[in-house]
Amino acid sequence: MLIKPIELTQQFIAVVPAAGAGKRMLANCPKQYLTIDNKTILEHTVERLLSHPSINKVIIALSANDEYFPQTSLINNVQVETVIGGKERVDSVLAGLTAIDPEDYSWVLVHDAARPCVTHDDISSLITHCLAKEVGGLLAAPVRDTMKRSVLSTLNGQQVLSTVARENLWHALTPQMFPVRELKAAIINGLKQGAELTDESSAIERANLPSLLISASSENIKITHPDDLALATFFLAKQKQQQHKPTQQETP
Numbered sequence: 001m002l003i004k005p006i007e008l009t010q011q012f013i014a015v016v017p018a019a020g021a022g023k024r025m026l027a028n029c030p031k032q033y034l035t036i037d038n039k040t041i042l043e044h045t046v047e048r049l050l051s052h053p054s055i056n057k058v059i060i061a062l063s064a065n066d067e068y069f070p071q072t073s074l075i076n077n078v079q080v081e082t083v084i085g086g087k088e089r090v091d092s093v094l095a096g097l098t099a100i101d102p103e104d105y106s107w108v109l110v111h112d113a114a115r116p117c118v119t120h121d122d123i124s125s126l127i128t129h130c131l132a133k134e135v136g137g138l139l140a141a142p143v144r145d146t147m148k149r150s151v152l153s154t155l156n157g158q159q160v161l162s163t164v165a166r167e168n169l170w171h172a173l174t175p176q177m178f179p180v181r182e183l184k185a186a187i188i189n190g191l192k193q194g195a196e197l198t199d200e201s202s203a204i205e206r207a208n209l210p211s212l213l214i215s216a217s218s219e220n221i222k223i224t225h226p227d228d229l230a231l232a233t234f235f236l237a238k239q240k241q242q243q244h245k246p247t248q249q250e251t252p
């Protein structure tokens with residue numbers, strides 16, 4: 001099916017959950033405020049979103065006791081709005097959704113602050129496919145390794161319980177893009193039912209609604225553990241270099 005390119009005029013809004021503590025990062029500040037190339041991860045991520053031609057507004061969900069945001073360049077960005085996030089990521093996402101007027105934006109892209117390496121091509125691919133099929137979806141990377149499920153053994157800690165077939169198994173990434181009203185209702189209902197909603201698609205699935213999986217770059221890592229910072233630094237430097245590499249036409 002030939003996918004029609006995005007209408008250049010249509011603009012989208014993004015919600016960026018950035019209210020986490022980053023405990024697994026073992027850093028002296030929330031991980032979204034660690035710096036790469038003298039810029040916070042949050043600034044990298046929001047600038048990556050706002051520099052995409054189809055995204056013109058970002059709502060960032062911040063922790064109620066966030067003391068770092070005012071020191072970032074985002075404080076004066078007219079395309080950025082902030083809300084107070086919640087206890088869990090899903091609560092922060094819901095706070096961001098609640099700040100959107102569906103009459104202004106019928107779709108929303110939800111993207112982790114901790115994922116600064118997302119590419120414009122992947123964002124365009126997500127938007128294009130979702131609009132073409134009028135179905136929400138998410139960027140995802142196919143699993144490449146053999147996957148194991150473990151069991152705790154009193155004798156020797158974690159040991160293999162079984163091998164999980166990796167066919168049709170994906171790493172869910174972000175952005176995840178859905179109609180605002182649909183996503184908000186799915187999250188509210190899921191929370192009412194006590195569901196654990198670790199991403200937007202899990203709420204949509206519970207509502208028996210479809211979710212497209214859009215194959216994307218595995219460079220779109222979520223900075224979670226200390227060694228992820230060097231990897232993200234490498235990917236951002238590589239992407240910056242590719243951006244400035246002369247194209248075939250420009251090569252003398």
Ligand SMILES: Nc1ccn([C@@H]2O[C@H](COP(=O)(O)OP(=O)(O)OP(=O)(O)O)[C@@H](O)[C@H]2O)c(=O)n1
Nearest residue numbers: 017018019020021022023024087088092113114
């Ligand atoms: N209550 C929360 C928890 C997480 N997040 C955001 O959701 C994204 C993905 O969550 P995760 O990687 O788990 O971040 P943290 O919760 O900060 O990490 P940790 O679990 O290590 O504390 C991050 O950008 C984080 O800031 C959020 O907005 N509100």
Ligand SMILES: C[C@](O)(CO)[C@H](O)COP(=O)(O)O
Nearest residue numbers: 089112172173174198199222
């Ligand atoms: C949304 C997400 O990044 C998709 O993989 C992931 O579910 C976030 O989980 P976390 O535990 O909040 O990092």
